[in-house]
Structures are given as C-alpha cells and as structure tokens.
Amino acid sequence: MQVMLFFPELMLIITIGVLFLLSLSNQSKAILKVVAYGGSLLSIIAVLISFKQQGVLFYGVYKIDLFSQVFKLILTSGLWLIVCLGKDLKGIEEEFHSEYYFFLWTSVLGLVMLTSSVELLTILLCLELSSFALYIIIPFRKRGQYREQMEAGIKYILFGASATAITLYGMSYIFGLTHSTFLKDLSVTFPSMIQNENLILIGLILMLGGFFYKLALFPMHFWAPDVYEGASNETTAFIATLPKVAAVALIIRFLSLCSISTAQITTILATFAILSMTIGNLSALVQQDIKRLLAYSSIAHAGYVLIGLFCMAEGMSAGIYYITGYLLMNIACFYVVYHIGTAEKNVTIDDLNGLYKRSPLLAFTLAIGAFGLAGIPPTIGFTGKLLIFTAAIQKGFYGLVVIAVINAGISAFYYLRLVRAAYFGVEQTLIPFRLSFSTRCIALLIIFGILLTGIFPQVMVETMNRAIQMIM
C-alpha cells in the first residue's frame, strides 16, 4: 500500500484542490469554514492512520518513519488549532479568504513534506514551497494603510531569499565534498570527514543557517519582530509556530548525520543558543506591542530548543517535546491576541488592561500561556525545560544551563507583565467579550493541553525518543 505512506500529504493536496476551486467562484463563508475545519481534521486523522507506516518513496528521496510521522502529527494538529484560532479570519481582507486558506495549506504541505525529505534538493524544494506560500499571505492583512504589511512581506521575502541562498551555498560545499545529495550517503561519509575536513563543517553551518532563519535563531533572527508586527494576527500565529517545528525536524536530521557531536559544531551552536536567548529576552523586556514581544520571546525559545538539539539523543527528543510545548503555549497567547485585537491596530500591553473583567477565560488562557513560556510548573514549558537542561547537564554543559536558567528568570519578568496587565491593569473599557461556545471549547482545549502534557509527559516523550532512535 504505497498510497498509505503518502496519505496525509494526499489529504492536504485534496484540500488544496478544493480550496482552489472555491477561490475561483464567490463562495459563501460557511462552505469555506467547513472545508477548512474538515480538511485540517481529516489531515490529522490521515496522519494517525498512517502513523505506524514505514517506507521510502520517490526513488529514495522521501522517507516515512516514526520521526516524520511524529512531526506530521504536530504540524497537522497545529494547523487545526490555527484554523480554529482564527476562525473568522477577521484580520484578512474579505475577498482573499479562500486564497488565504489555499496558501496556508500549501505552506503546510511544504512543511509536512519537509519532515520526510531525505535528500538535499527535495529539502530545498519543500522549503521553498512552504516559504513562497507564506510570502504571499503576509500582505493579505486588512488595513487602511498598506505600508506595514507590505514592509513585512518585502522583508520576509528578501531575507528569506538570502537565507535560501546561504543554504544553497552550504549545500554546494557538502555536495562538492561528498558527491551525494542523499542523507543516507552523507551519514556514511560525514562522521569521518567532519573530523578532518573543515570545509564540510562550514558547509553544514551555512546550510543550517537557512533553517535557523525559519526558527528565528541568532544570527538569522532579525526579521521576526518586524514580520510579526506587520502580518495579521492569524498569519503571525502561523509563522510563529509551524515553520519552527519543521525547522527543528530538519536540524535534527542534519545534526544526527554527525552521529557523535563534535566539539566545533557544539561550540558554534552553543554560542548561537546563548546569544539568541540573551538577545531575545533582553529585547523583549522593553516591548509594548505584544506581537513584537512574542517575536523576541520566540527568538529566546529558539535558543532553548537549540540547546536540546546539539545535545543529541535525549536532548533531541527533549527538543521536539519543547517545540511542541512552545507551539501550544504560543497558540494560547495568539488566541488571546486574536480575540482582543482588531484588524487595523496591533495589540499593545495597555490593551490587555482589565482583560480579566472583560473575559476571565481569555485572561486565564493568557496567564497559562505566559506562565508556561516562563517555565513555571506544572506546564509543558517547565517539563520541556527540565528535559532539555537534564540533557545538557548530562553532556556537562553546566555554564550553558546556568546562562539558560538566568535567561528564564529574566523572561519571567516580561511574561509577568502580560499577566499583570490582564489581571490588574486599570481598565479603559468594560465591554465584555462575547465568545461563542466553540471558541470557549478551543480555549479550554489549549489550557488542558498545556497542563496535561506538562503533568503527564511519559507517552509523548517515549514516542519522541523512539522516533529519534529510529534516525540516529
């Protein structure tokens, strides 16, 4: 059953086809909503059905294993959450709604395929598929003035193109030295070459640079605040979460090629991680715009994830666990931002004032998200940090962990600012938010997700660990 291997992707492609047809005619919003909800749910089911599948497709460039399936599950669930989060697409121009979903799905398709790609050119292709779709949807924002979203779009595409160029440049080094673009060939030649060939190290780091761009990690982080600020809330929720998950998958694939972590790679990546955490957290302290604040916080979290990734084995599964938690907690924050924000104006911390009186549920969701990001138990953010720091100390990176926990302490300050504003700010208006029943259910789902995955991590971590062992 070859088709079973490709089932989740097929599901996404079918939905894309339907969305394309819908975009040709002037369809009612109700049908579009049904397609979006149904399509994302069906893709989750498709991943679950094909969860245990293993195999290789397309002449060896596309590999289905537990590792890729775990990521596909995270990505499709993330897509469903984002569709639920921005269910009215109130930040997007009315006429573009079906196109918006079309490009969103295309981007997810690219990300999903990225997790299964095991050949350099295929990886590049999928990366571009997901990126180009994203470049297009950023300017879809509904707004009187087009300046900000256009600026964000241009920045994202220019920096994205440069990042791709850097990745390609790195790939050319690797291909030139190893004469292969297949990861399974690389895994044979890499370990011996990396010890005595500095060029391959340069190639690897350059190639990873492109993925760091997606992850918004130092030194490829500078686009994040502006793009977050310019894009609409629902688009930002997407950019802030799913591409990062896929980037983590790719980085793990490449780092696991080295089989043993080498000192040079570790040193370089540790430097990036430290700078990313520190720059992100210190910059976030002074932000007023919540999306900019979350952008800097995501830069900091990319640093924590990277610590896990270069610790190999247990660290990598901790990294996957952490990025899943990051996805959930960020969606919690963006859920609140989406609901209190308007299309025209970005949400600032002052807008949160009195949120508790206007909608206790929104305030609580924000509090859980923010405390989770700050790493306070019993959330998934805490358990993720525990696993990552355990892996890092296991490898003897005491200094790194101390820097990371100090950073976590700094970050608590600005996350607390959000909670303080929501609970104790002096309110300017007391108009309550009316949330529909389904919206409330989503909020509760996110809250329980953050708490339960944090308190009972065993199943998740076990699965992720098996996935990592499969590719090591």
Next chain:
Amino acid sequence: MEQYIQYVIPNTLTYPILTITIMFPIIGACIGLFISNEKILKYWGLFITFITATISLPLYTHFNLDTAKYQFFEMYSWFPYLNLDYVVGVDGISVLLVLLTTLVMPLCILCSWSYIKERFKEFLFVLLIMESAMVGVFVSLNTILFFIFWEAMLVPMYLLIAVWGGPRKDYASIKFFMYTLLGSIFLFVSIISLYIQTKTFFIPALMDHTYSFSFQMWIFLAFTLAFAIKVPMFPFHTWLPAAHVEAPTAGSVILASILLKMGGYGFLRFCLPMAPAASYYCMPYVIAFSLMSIIFGGYLALGQNDVKKLIAYSSVGHMGFVTLGIFLFNDEGIKGAILQMVNHGITTGALFICVGIIYERTHSREIKDNSALGMMMPMYVTFLVIFSLSSFGFPGTNSFVSEFLVLFAAFKKYKVIGFISTIGAILAATYMLRLVQKMVWADSDGHAHHHDDSHHHPLLDLNSREVITLLVLVVFVFWIGLNPTPLLKIMDTTVVHLINQISSGMSLPCTPVHAQLMNLDSTINTIITF
C-alpha cells in the same frame, strides 16, 4: 518500589492520607468556582479547610515515633523516562509543618471573612490551591515534585498580594515573585545536577549518596541562595516587609506561618544531609548571617511605625533563630529550630490576624492611629498581649521553649554566638513591649490619636468569629509553652538520624575560620572563669 523500600514505611492507614490532603483543597477549589452565593462560599471554604485539617489529624495520632524512616509513604508511577515517580511521605520534621499548614488554613478563611470585600470566589480558589501546594512542598520525597509544588506556590501567592493587596501591591508582588524566582532557578539547576550524579530524584536516596567536596559546595550555595531568600535571611530579607505590608491578612498569615518555614525546611531537608561537608565549611558564614538577621531584624523592628512592618521585621529576627539553630548542628539546636518554626507560625500568624482585625476597624496600620485601645477593646488587647509575650519568648509561652533550646545550643557550642543572639532576644522584648505599650495604653504624651470617625463610632470589640480564630491559637501558645514534650518527641528520632547523617559526612578538618571561632570562644571562657 524496591528502590524506595529501604528508606520508607508504607502507609499503615487504609487510605492514601497524604494524597487526599493534597488533593482535597484543589477539588474543593474547583467546586467552589461554581458557587455564586458569597455567604455559602465562605462556609464552603471553611468546610473544606476544616475537613482537610481533620483528614490530616491521623498524621499526628498514627505517627510512629520509633523510626526515622519516611512514613505514610505512597508511590505511583509517573514519568519512568526520567526515573521519576510520584512519591510522598513524612518524617518527624515535615509532619509538624504539614499539621501547621492544615491548622492555619481554616483560620485564614476566618480572618478573611469580612476583610476580603471583592472577588471572594477567586480569593478562595487561590487560597485553596495554595494550601495544596504548601502541603505538597512538605510531603514531597522527590526533588522534582518538591520543585513543582515550590514553584506552583509562587503564582497563587503573587496573585494574593497583587489582587487583594494594599496601595503598593504592584511593587510588592513583583518584588516577591522575582526574588523567589531568582532563588529557585538555581535550585532547579542543582536538582538536575544531583540527578545526573545519582540517576535518581528520590530525596532519601540523594541523602545517602556521597558527593565530592567541590560538588557539595556548588549545590550548597545554590540551595542556600534559594532557601535564604525564602527564610528570609539577611541580606535577602528586603522583599519580606514589602510583601507583608501590602498583602491581605490571610496572605500575611500564610506568608509568615508557612512560606517562610519552607526555607528552614529546605535547609534541613537538602543542605545539611546532602552537602554535610560544605555545610560544615560554610557554617561560620551562615551563622554570621543568622546573627545579623537576628540583630538587624530586631533593630529595624524597633524603629517601625507601621504595625505590620514591625511584625515583618520581627519575623526576620525570629527566623534568624531558626537558621542559627539549624547550623549549630547539635540536637538541641535543630530541635529548637524546628520548634521555633512551628511557634513562629502560630505566634506571628496570630499577630498578623490581630493587625488585620484592627485594620478592619480603623483602616490604618500606623501605631499612632491605633493607640490606647485598652479602654475600648479589652478582649482584643488581652489577645494582643498574650501573642506579644509569646513573640519575645516569655516563659510559659511557646516561643520561650524554642528560643531557649536554640540559645542553650548556642552557648553549648560557641559561647560568643550565644551572647550575640541573646542581644536579639532582648531586642525582641523591647520592640514588642513598645508596641504593646503604645497600642494598649497610649502615646508617650498621654493622648490617644484616633481617626476622626472613630471618635464618633467607638471601636467594637472582637466578635465571636474573631474570638474563636484567636482562641485556637492561644490554646497552642500555652499548650506548646507548657508541654512541648509531645512535639519534641515526634521530631526526636528524625533529628538524631539527621545528626548522624551530618556527622558521618563531616570528616573535614577545621578551617581557619572555625579555628578562630574556637579561639575566640576559649578566650571568652577564660574571661568567664576569671
């Protein structure tokens, strides 16, 4: 279970008493969210906390005095990936603190009866979550579980100050949060390093392990920072007066009675048994800081005009006796320290309730606005005097026993320390008597300065709810004061075991600082004999 059995005694009761004690307030809190009538809600809160206290009572009656092992032990598999299980149990040290927690909580509800005027539902929710977390901290036998409860306590306490606090609640709450978080992030790192060294999070197993001296030093410093902030020890005490002054009465009571105890508990549970050599090495410094806490706390309390601030600074002094007693490393010192923790919880908690009661009537915490109460509120004044006497360790009250034990231990070990800490005890008498004199009788100029409205409406004396609240604590003041033996017996075996643990790990020779301390001591000895 095999890896635990050598350290524990499985629960002899037919039901999981500790888990029920932890879970009951949480469940009560969640049900409370669906009650909209405020009056019912108050009784509901009282009911839940009272039942929790009743549930925890068998911990005292069924406690096995002959063993230092952890009792009422429960284990459930939780996160096998990290060799992490849900393990809870109590020994002679923690059982008293658990009982103190469950005793104080109903009183917190009672003292908030009319004090909390808005958002009572949320208040009750936060308070009950807090109770669960506090019990959890004392019964966890697993460092991660301990840490989770430790941190989980932070958010409700922060909310307690930030929502229901006084005018400067914003500043006080964030200071409390950031200070405690700063301490706990290093706690987190040392918990993980301990795990990497031993492959276990189980606290008794971690105590059994021997670590290299440099490793001990690192974890000792990390632990000490966290616990010294919590105690709070000089110079980390500055968050305490701010938090106390701004917190509502119940918040102050919880803070003083239970939260501060976690610092002392942490020293006993982590620092001493896990890093004995480092503890011995750092002993002179910790004692020096404890003495500074005692002296500075007392000295600063002497100059306060705000009653709550005065009691807050007195807490710093009292808790200085706790850390002093712990780091004397002898039987009397540690027992005195544990007893002092319990006593401070009772007495200072009661004093904060007293302040809350008068604040509800005069809306001021300044001493000058609350002077000459003796004429109007005789019952109130009686209670105030009893607790004040207890606070500075008047014979017959509870604090006398514990402070006497600590002073005795200090004189036994190093006389110089005994002399210095006596100054603190005298200071305590001075500032408490000054407070009592001004509040009961009048200002030094002989005139009472009341708020204008209080002249028109004479202050009402205690109502029956307030009398019951304070009466419970008075019973404990005299019961422990006159008959401390049952409590000392409970901790006896555990403390002896703890001292064995420390002395077997302390094979280090004297450092120059210790030698100097001993020199100084022998000099004093010669002076005395002269």
